[in-house]
Amino acid sequence: MINLLHEHDETPPMAAMPLFLVFFLAFLALLHLAMKQQGAARRSKQNKHKKPADGGLRCLPPSPPGLPVIGHLHLVGFLPHVSLRGLDARYGRGGLMLIRLGAVPTLVVSSPRAAEAVTRTHDHRLASRPPSTSAAALLNGSLDVAFAAYGEHWRQAKKLLTTHLLTARKVQSYRAGREEEVRLAVAKVRGAAEAGGEVDMSELLYGFTTDVMCRAVSGGRFFKVGDRTRLFRELLDATAALIGGVNMEDYFPWLLRFGVYRRAICAKADKVRKRWDELLDRVIDDHEGKMVEEEPDFIEVLLSHQHEYGLTKDHLKAMLIDIFFGGTDTSYIVLEFIMAELLRNPRVMSVLQAEIRRCVPEGQQMVTEDNLSALPYLKAVINETLRLHPPAPLLAPHYSMTDVHVDGYMIPAKIPILVNAWALGRDKSVWADAEEFKPERFMGIDVDINFKGNDFQFLPFGAGRRICPGMNFSISTLEIMVANLMYRFNWEVPVGMGCIDMTEVFRLTVHRKEKLILVPKINALRIVNNNFNNKS
Numbered sequence: 001m002i003n004l005l006h007e008h009d010e011t012p013p014m015a016a017m018p019l020f021l022v023f024f025l026a027f028l029a030l031l032h033l034a035m036k037q038q039g040a041a042r043r044s045k046q047n048k049h050k051k052p053a054d055g056g057l058r059c060l061p062p063s064p065p066g067l068p069v070i071g072h073l074h075l076v077g078f079l080p081h082v083s084l085r086g087l088d089a090r091y092g093r094g095g096l097m098l099i100r101l102g103a104v105p106t107l108v109v110s111s112p113r114a115a116e117a118v119t120r121t122h123d124h125r126l127a128s129r130p131p132s133t134s135a136a137a138l139l140n141g142s143l144d145v146a147f148a149a150y151g152e153h154w155r156q157a158k159k160l161l162t163t164h165l166l167t168a169r170k171v172q173s174y175r176a177g178r179e180e181e182v183r184l185a186v187a188k189v190r191g192a193a194e195a196g197g198e199v200d201m202s203e204l205l206y207g208f209t210t211d212v213m214c215r216a217v218s219g220g221r222f223f224k225v226g227d228r229t230r231l232f233r234e235l236l237d238a239t240a241a242l243i244g245g246v247n248m249e250d251y252f253p254w255l256l257r258f259g260v261y262r263r264a265i266c267a268k269a270d271k272v273r274k275r276w277d278e279l280l281d282r283v284i285d286d287h288e289g290k291m292v293e294e295e296p297d298f299i300e301v302l303l304s305h306q307h308e309y310g311l312t313k314d315h316l317k318a319m320l321i322d323i324f325f326g327g328t329d330t331s332y333i334v335l336e337f338i339m340a341e342l343l344r345n346p347r348v349m350s351v352l353q354a355e356i357r358r359c360v361p362e363g364q365q366m367v368t369e370d371n372l373s374a375l376p377y378l379k380a381v382i383n384e385t386l387r388l389h390p391p392a393p394l395l396a397p398h399y400s401m402t403d404v405h406v407d408g409y410m411i412p413a414k415i416p417i418l419v420n421a422w423a424l425g426r427d428k429s430v431w432a433d434a435e436e437f438k439p440e441r442f443m444g445i446d447v448d449i450n451f452k453g454n455d456f457q458f459l460p461f462g463a464g465r466r467i468c469p470g471m472n473f474s475i476s477t478l479e480i481m482v483a484n485l486m487y488r489f490n491w492e493v494p495v496g497m498g499c500i501d502m503t504e505v506f507r508l509t510v511h512r513k514e515k516l517i518l519v520p521k522i523n524a525l526r527i528v529n530n531n532f533n534n535k536s
């Protein structure tokens with residue numbers, strides 16, 4: 001989940017480092033060259049990973065050769081999911097590898113088998129989250145869900161989310177709101193199509209997912225007032241920069257011993273938190289004491305269960321930040337990747353359009369949620385996009401609470417664990433034509449692979465106790481939007497643009513680097529009677 005992007009403040013990992021560290025790294029790189037031969041010798045020794053003769057002492061998972069101080073940071077680079085897969089292929093054993101990010105040993109998990117060991121067999125000991133100073137300051141001691149350490153608070157808060165807020169029934173109840181937001185988005189595209197122009201799909205899709213989320217959270221009343229939506233988006237960006245970025249203290253925790261450094265981090269986080277506080281206080285106050293109308297929104301649900309779950313208003317605010325932060329960016333990224341992949345694969349797009357246009361009754365203006373169950377190819381397209389482009393390619397870091405033995409290796413207590421979901425989805429030993437976009441792979445009668453955390457080659461939402469609670473919410477949002485964009489329009493790449501650039505940028509979530517600009521053409525509906533169904 002933890003994520004966010006936005007073009008203007010995306011800071012690649014290395015650029016985020018203070019200048020002196022860049023020089024320091026350059027120096028170390030030279031040192032690295034000089035030590036290469038020595039390293040090679042050490043490597044071959046390490047890779048023999050001696051199994052204990054007596055079966056008593058276990059050894060650590062294998063590591064690539066590292067450097068003093070920075071460990072393996074220099075090997076991780078701008079797209080960590082990609083470079084970690086490469087490192088695992090070279091140095092890992094059974095999908096397990098131990099790397100050192102600065103001063104912090106970190107377990108990297110890259111095979112379905114190892115992912116099963118970590119997120120199922122040993123989940124109860126590995127389902128915590130690493131402590132993060134920025135997140136703690138921002139989220140009032142991490143009294144949220146996503147960053148909370150494994151324990152009673154996390155258990156209660158997550159239970160509230162899964163049993164009251166994000167259940168299949170509740171998600172279903174926001175249907176009208178979703179359909180309304182889709183109608184608004186489709187009207188915008190139609191305006192552009194009628195004018196024969198282009199659409200900035202990145203902007204349109206991001207606006208759509210934030211609007212859907214705001215509507216679910218506060219019934220669409222609060223955020224539509226004035227420029228609160230803009231304020232809200234700015235806040236999401238600031239939050240992303242704070243906890244989705246690269247923080248030196250996560251790699252060099254000893255920095256926190258310097259009071260100046262610690263205070264600087266807290267001051268930065270406090271600023272963002274004050275702005276969230278102001279916004280959320282107003283939203284929550286708007287709700288308190290109000291009679292619940294037809295369908296209670298997230299805030300009403302949270303308020304009505306607050307006491308039963310022993311939560312304070314601060315808890316509720318931290319949970320709302322989680323939901324906004326975990327739920328908007330991820331869905332937006334997937335929508336954009338779906339559109340990009342469809343334009344790169346015209347055959348798939350025409351099969352999808354044919355399926356949708358065949359199933360929707362003549363003259364109907366919009367695909368409704370009633371129609372979605374008849375659209376298996378649409379679901380396969382979404383699954384295939386999540387396989388190739390999980391928006392959180394390394395999930396959110398897990399954290400070991402005690403020593404654990406996996407496959408003869410010792411995983412020490414108190415280290416972060418990165419599960420490379422991106423590598424799992426492209427594992428050649430389980431996926432045929434792993435790098436290709438082929439939704440059909442999900443369609444056979446004998447295929448029963450899903451993302452609910454039981455198929456360890458496909459974990460876009462994680463698995464085990466930490467699995468994403470927002471799965472149903474996001475899938476509903478994706479399905480209805482893609483169905484309508486494909487039903488009402490034919491899509492083209494702007495003249496002279498050539499092909500679609502799929503370059504990625506990483507920041508806990510990974511998104512396409514370039515804006516997605518497309519040209520929509522209205523698809524004439526088979527309208528029987530023009531006097532009806534004119535609402536959009």
Ligand code: HEM
Nearest residue numbers: 001146326327330331392395396461462463466468470474
């Ligand atoms: C396509 C959309 C989404 C994707 C791909 C996604 C993915 C993820 C992933 C990978 C994790 C971490 C799992 C782990 O650590 O093993 C996560 C956690 C989480 N997600 Fe999502 N998510 C999506 C949408 C949402 C939505 C819509 C919401 C809320 C409405 C949400 C709320 C959360 C929360 C609260 C957590 C923390 C769970 C915990 O730590 O126990 N997510 N998500």
Ligand SMILES: *[C@@H]1O[C@H](CO)[C@@H](O)[C@H](O)[C@H]1NC(C)=O
Nearest residue numbers: 136137139140141142277314
């Ligand atoms: C959380 O916020 C409240 C006031 O908003 C403050 O009194 C409390 O100390 C904060 N807790 C932490 C752990 O930061």
Ligand SMILES: *[C@@H]1O[C@H](CO)[C@@H](O)[C@H](O)[C@H]1NC(C)=O
Nearest residue numbers: 359360361368370371372374
């Ligand atoms: C599609 O949705 C409309 C309106 O909700 C409904 O009347 C129609 O029966 C649905 N058709 C199919 C094939 O699902």
Ligand SMILES: *[C@@H]1O[C@H](CO)[C@@H](O)[C@H](O)[C@H]1NC(C)=O
Nearest residue numbers: 376379380383442450451452
């Ligand atoms: C896609 O994934 C969902 C959820 O895991 C699963 O229920 C469904 O069967 C899959 N559908 C298709 C057509 O691939």
Ligand SMILES: *[C@@H]1O[C@H](CO)[C@@H](O)[C@H](O)[C@H]1NC(C)=O
Nearest residue numbers: 166167168468469470471472
């Ligand atoms: C999603 O909905 C299905 C039923 O449609 C339910 O079985 C599942 O538990 C729900 N998942 C989550 C994470 O709420």
